[in-house]
Structure formats: structure tokens, C-alpha cells
Amino acid sequence: GAVVSQHPSWVICKSGTSVKIECRSLDFQATTMFWYRQFPKQSLMLMATSNEGSKATYEQGVEKDKFLINHASLTLSTLTVTSAHPEDSSFYICSASRSFGGSYEQYFGPGTRLTVT
Amino acid sequence: AQSVTQPDIHITVSEGASLELRCNYSYGATPYLFWYVQSPGQGLQLLLKYFSGDTLVQGIKGFEAEFKRSQSSFNLRKPSVHWSDAAEYFCAVVANFGNEKLTFGTGTRLTIIP
Numbered sequence: 001g002a003v004v005s006q007h008p009s010w011v012i013c014k015s016g017t018s019v020k021i022e023c024r025s026l027d028f029q030a031t032t033m034f035w036y037r038q039f040p041k042q043s044l045m046l047m048a049t050s051n052e053g054s055k056a057t058y059e060q061g062v063e064k065d066k067f068l069i070n071h072a073s074l075t076l077s078t079l080t081v082t083s084a085h086p087e088d089s090s091f092y093i094c095s096a097s098r099s100f101g102g103s104y105e106q107y108f109g110p111g112t113r114l115t116v117t
Numbered sequence: 118a119q120s121v122t123q124p125d126i127h128i129t130v131s132e133g134a135s136l137e138l139r140c141n142y143s144y145g146a147t148p149y150l151f152w153y154v155q156s157p158g159q160g161l162q163l164l165l166k167y168f169s170g171d172t173l174v175q176g177i178k179g180f181e182a183e184f185k186r187s188q189s190s191f192n193l194r195k196p197s198v199h200w201s202d203a204a205e206y207f208c209a210v211v212a213n214f215g216n217e218k219l220t221f222g223t224g225t226r227l228t229i230i231p
Contacts, residue, residue, distance in 0.1 A: 004160075006160075034218070043207060043221045043222065043223045043224050044161075044219075044221045046219070049217075093160055095219075099217075103166075103168060104149060104168070104211065104217065105163060105166065106163075106217070106219055107163075108160040108161040108162070110159055111159065111160045
């Protein structure tokens with residue numbers, strides 16, 4: 001159990017276009033989802049926290065107008081990269097959190113590789 | 118400043134040898150502690166976690182980690198590595214229990230040689 005999927009797994013787009021990435025929790029409800037960005041051979045950098053039914057909370061330095069996050073249901077969060085540029089090329093990973101029995105865990109999706117040409 | 122440190126960027130180990138990956142944190146209170154593994158081009162898989170209780174934690178794939186409060190460390194160990202263990206390993210913490218945000222270390226890349 002506790003599977004998180006992402007779609008697409010990879011995408012190539014032209015500079016100036018927008019790209020939407022979906023993150024789904026397949027077998028549990030997630031009130032909170034997270035979006036990360038990872039550059040080659042680097043660690044994960046948290047971009048924003050997505051809460052169902054409310055506005056996302058962005059980390060310092062992340063442009064909220066460029067990276068639009070929508071958490072429309074307890075199983076789906078989307079990240080839209082608007083007016084993409086080559087510097088937005090990266091590996092984007094989402095996670096969904098679940099608290100249970102005094103424990104806590106984040107489950108990660110397989111990631112989406114975005115290449116902007 | 119609050120931080121998670123993985124001192125070793127890259128470690129090479131012979132197959133069958135033992136492994137220890139280091140992780141240190143700098144927070145006022147004991148955070149929730151995690152170890153994740155990432156294969157190339159993949160998402161992250163949780164190996165183990167520590168919240169409280171027994172300081173020696175057993176995880177999946179034969180990994181274990183020991184929490185040492187006096188050293189602010191949470192080192193990952195495996196007695197005998199397999200070629201399939203080659204991957205990137207991340208230590209992570211949740212320091213603010215109200216917002217559940219994970220802070221990751223910089224990662225340690227593990228290479229296995231025959």
C-alpha cells in the first residue's frame with residue numbers, strides 16, 4: 001500500500017509553453033502533498049507544501065506565479081510550470097504524507113523529468 | 118543554523134563488505150529521522166525511520182540505523198552490501214512537527230565494486 005504516482009514520467013516542451021504534472025496518492029487520502037525539485041547529482045529541494053482545499057505554501061525563493069500548485073482532492077495535486085524556460089529543466093518529485101498511530105511518513109512519487117528546449 | 122549533514126559525498130565499497138553512512142543533524146530538539154534510497158532517475162524509497170524508543174532501528178533490505186543523541190547522529194549501516202545497493206542515500210529530518218516538512222541532507226552516492 002501507500003503508492004504515489006506521477007504523470008508524466010518525462011516531458012519535453014518548448015520554451016514559453018506551460019506543463020502540468022500530476023501527483024496522485026493511489027490507495028490513501030493525503031491532506032498534504034509536497035513538491036520537490038532535484039538538480040542532477042544534488043539533493044531534493046522543497047518547493048511547496050500543498051494542502052487539500054487551500055492555497056499552497058511556497059518556500060522562500062520559489063515563484064508562486066511560475067509554479068502553480070492545485071490540490072483539488074485528497075488524492076490529487078498538480079504542479080503547472082508556466083512559461084517554461086530552459087532553466088526550469090529539472091527532476092520534479094512529489095510526495096504525500098500520512099500520519100497514523102503516532103507515526104508519520106512521506107511517500108514519494110517516481111518523479112517527472114522536465115526538459116525545456 | 119538548523120541542518121542535516123552527510124559528510125561523505127561518495128563512498129565505494131566492495132560487494133559483501135560492511136557499510137556505514139553518516140548523518141548528523143543540528144536541531145534543538147530530537148527531530149524525526151529518516152533514511153531514503155534513490156536509484157538513478159527514480160523517486161525515493163523509505164529505508165527506515167526513528168521517532169522515539171529503541172535507538173537501534175531496523176529497516177528494509179537489511180539496513181539498520183542507530184540514533185545517538187549525544188552525537189546528534191543517525192548513521193545507516195548494513196553488514197554485507199549487495200551490488201543492487203548501489204544508489205544515492207539521503208538522510209532526512211522533520212524538525213517542525215507542526216508542518217511535516219522534510220529537510221534532506223546532501224546525499225551520499227554508494228558505488229559497489231565486485
